[in-house]
Each structure stands twice: as structure tokens, then as C-alpha cells.
Amino acid sequence: MQGPLIGVIGAGVCSEAVAILSREVGDEIARRGAVLVCGGLGGVMAAAARGAKEAGGTTLGILPGASIYDANRFIDLPVATNMGQARNAIIVQTAQALIAIAGGYGTLSEMALALKIGKTVVALRPQFEIVGVQRADTAKEAVAIVFDHLESC
Amino acid sequence: MQGPLIGVIGAGVCSEAVAILSREVGDEIARRGAVLVCGGLGGVMAAAARGAKEAGGTTLGILPGASIYDANRFIDLPVATNMGQARNAIIVQTAQALIAIAGGYGTLSEMALALKIGKTVVALRPQFEIVGVQRADTAKEAVAIVFDHLESC
Amino acid sequence: MQGPLIGVIGAGVCSEAVAILSREVGDEIARRGAVLVCGGLGGVMAAAARGAKEAGGTTLGILPGASIYDANRFIDLPVATNMGQARNAIIVQTAQALIAIAGGYGTLSEMALALKIGKTVVALRPQFEIVGVQRADTAKEAVAIVFDHLESC
């Protein structure tokens, strides 16, 4: 395995501020030697994958659609599930811990699915207050929490 | 089709009070001629299915596991997905509208998946406050909201 | 549970002769008190479901698409998986035994998935010769083999 698999979840469309934060998260994940797992589309997913690629990391995109060409251009390995939102369950099953950035209902579903199966979830700028989700204020802090968790497993 | 498909979502273990409420919801769904769709297991799912069966209704259970025999005894038609929590996406895709009763992370994931794809979600005794979910105070009220929605579609 | 769940698998478009045979299979399944499970679309699926409904049976359609309205009009309970051909795995997991009628690659995938998980598969007018599939010459014979199998389980 190339390294720990860290999930980054967030909406397919996002503000510039959220994109910058997402890119920082991707950068930090790659710098620490982990693989970034995401939903492979735009917004937070593309910005985080871009950050990871710019830092020399590897990116895995688990797509809802039927085509690997749906992936954003920062995805090294696309997986075409053709399962719509059910692919969210595959993302959380595959990632060893997850960082949620802002996000809407899709992200909320991933947070809930992750918590349901006992995965660590750290949130940056959360839209929803969910018991069991850890809060972080910066990209570095979010990734640090995730790595602390992986090391204690 | 036998009737509108109404989803009832909630945890696999629940208090007596929540079970009574779930049974009332199932009863009301069946009385109004709809089919009850649920996750097929215990707790809220079993209580709602029981209510529907006692009122002469039909119940469809979409199970996470590999065996149709995992279904509670009030399920007429079990579907064995063998897909774990990814089956939550199938429940919300299949139900035309959903009623959430109490519930934990699994239920939260279903509420979020449902809202993501534009389905109506009505909540009784919600554990989480999610924008876009409609609140109801009684079983009758929850089912009435759902039927009003179906009729206006 | 309403009765044993018997899967009928076959192509979404079929000849008149295959449609007649499918309808006989559906009729025989319903007469013997079983529920017909199929992919919910046209061709063999619609003809078998029609046969089951005309004999007073119940039909469950596990659809590849996102909408329960994709189901043919003989389906009582549609399940919208939104998972494309991955829904084939759900059909074979749910059915206790399966009857394949003619069929193309989709049907072949279902036969193989069923055999992989140890389900009995009986074939009428098979397009492919697969070791482990039992052959039958008439609808009555196919359904009889399936029921003999269920009783010996």
C-alpha cells in the first residue's frame, strides 16, 4: 500500500476560501506521505486533489458516475462506480479517517456513514454540528488530528 | 405498483416510546394505502413494519446483509443487498418520501442522502437538526405531510 | 415473508416465443405461491411479471436506474438501485433460486453471480452452456426443479 488513505469530503462546488483551505489540506496530506481519497469531482474534491498533486502525492477518486473521465484532472486513479450517492459509502469504507470541509447534504451523508462504521471524522468549517465529529480550525490541525488517530490505532 | 412507497428510517434498536411511535407511523402508512419501505432490521424498522402489517399493509425491507432471513418477521418482501450501509442509498432512492424517527448516524446518513437527491424527509423526535427536514409531532401528522407532498408532485 | 422468492432473469428485449415462455414461468411461480423477483424492465422481465400477476402473484422488480417509474407495469414492488448492472448482484442475492430464460450478457452475468454464491440456476433456451446450470425444457419443469431444490434446503 502506498501510504495511509485519508479521505477528504466536501461539495462539488465551493467558494474560493473553501477551495484554498481544501488545497492546503491536500498539500498537507501529501507532505505527510498519505494518499488522498475523495469523490473525484469538482469543488473541494478538485482543490484537495490539486493540493496533493502539487505536493507530489497520490490521489484516488471514487466517482458516482459511469466514466473514469468524469474525474477532475488531479486524480491519479479514478474508480467509476456507476452507483450515484451509494459511492459515498465506498469512500468512507476505504478511507482510514476523513476530513470534511464545509459541505452540503452529500458531505453530511459521508460524515454520518463514516461515524456509523466507526471512522474518525474531522471537520473544517462545518455546515452541520454532528456529535462525534472533531473540529479543527486549520488544514494543518485537521491533518494532524487524523495522523494522531492513525498512529494510535 | 401496489401504492406509493413511503420510507421509514430509524435505528435498529430503540426505546419503547420510539417503538410505539414507529408502529403508529407504520399503521398510518398502511391505512392510507401506501407500501412501507425500510431497512428491514429491528428497532424502528421492525416496529414500523409491524404497524403496517397489523393494518393490512405491505412491507418492503432493503437489508444490508447477504441473507433475506435477516429481515424482521413483519417484512413481506426482503431484498438482500449485501452492501452494508450503501443500502441506505437504495432505500432513499426507492422511497418517494421518508419519515425519520429518532435515529443515530445511520438514519442521519439516510436523511442526508434523501435530501441530496431531493426527496421529502419528515422527522419525528429527531436527534439532529438538519435544514430541509420537516418536523412533525405525531405519527398522523408525519404521514399527512408525506401524503400532501406526494399529491402535489 | 410472502413466500419463497424465485428469480427470473432474461433480456430486456425478447422474441414472442421467449415472451410466451416467460409468461408461463411467471404464471407457474405465482400458482405455486412464490414471489417473482426480476430486474423490473421489459422483455423477459415484463412477460414473466405479467404471468405472475395474471395468476394472482406478487412481483418484485430490482431496477438498474434511479426511478421506480422505470418498472414495467406488472411490478408490484419496484426497488430503484441506481447502480446499473451492479443491481444484478442484488437480484441473485435476494432470489432463493433462479430461472434464466434465453438471455444475453446481462443474464449471463446473473447466472455466473448466482453460481458464485451457490444459488441454484435453471435455464430455459440458454444462449450459453455453463457448467452447474440445470437445463429444463418447459416452464413447468423449470419451476418444479426450483421448488424441489427449495424443499430440500
Add this chain to the structure above:
Amino acid sequence: MQGPLIGVIGAGVCSEAVAILSREVGDEIARRGAVLVCGGLGGVMAAAARGAKEAGGTTLGILPGASIYDANRFIDLPVATNMGQARNAIIVQTAQALIAIAGGYGTLSEMALALKIGKTVVALRPQFEIVGVQRADTAKEAVAIVFDHLESC
């Protein structure tokens, strides 16, 4: 994207001769710059992934179970679908073309699912004769057919 995604499908247990052939296929896929996609388990999957890794390639394993640790040690990027045999549909959706090596019912299901959605399938030592599958006699020939196909797309 790191390169074309070539699927290798085959049984989780295989003879030494089939393992050698699988390793040659993995080697050739990696030498030609493609990513190997497989089911991530043992037998043909492990041998092919080993061949790809020894030639400096990248391997993606799409697993049936709930844990990325189910992957064989030659998998760089594991995906834990927790969907049993339904993951076969994800493998064929993700791979741009597939090479089947020997194989049993699981492999047959993948061949059929691939043909159903129009993917090229090349078979080495096939157990089943399926119309539409191309035959090859050596690892090099199988990979050459797949690359010829990708270039003509």
C-alpha cells in the same frame, strides 16, 4: 490520470502455471505504462499485481470486503467496497479493457458484465467459451490486443 486502466480478472486461487501467466500479464501491463486494476485478492489477482509491481507499475485493487487490509501485498491503492460480488461491476466499469485469465464463476460474471457495457475482453486459458471475448495465447499477445483497442478508441 496515471495511465490507461487495464483490468485483470481471474480466480482468487490458481495453479502455478496460471500464476506465472498472470505475473507476465501484470509485467507487460506495467511495462507499457498502464495501471493494473483487479479485485485485490489472491490467485490471479495477486500474481498479476506482483508482476506489475516488479515492473515498476501501479496497482489498484477493488475489494469485495469491508477492509483495505484484505488487499494482497502488491496492491498500491485498495478500495474497500463492502459490496461482495457487486464490486465486480465496479471493476469492469473502471477498467478501459480487461484481460481474463482462466477463472471461475466470478471471472465469468466480470466478463459478462464487461461485454454488457461494451468493454473489450481478452481471454487467456478461458474456462468458458463466450461469444465476443477475444482469445490470446500469450501474455504479450493479450496486452497487445488491449492496447491496440485503446489506441483505436
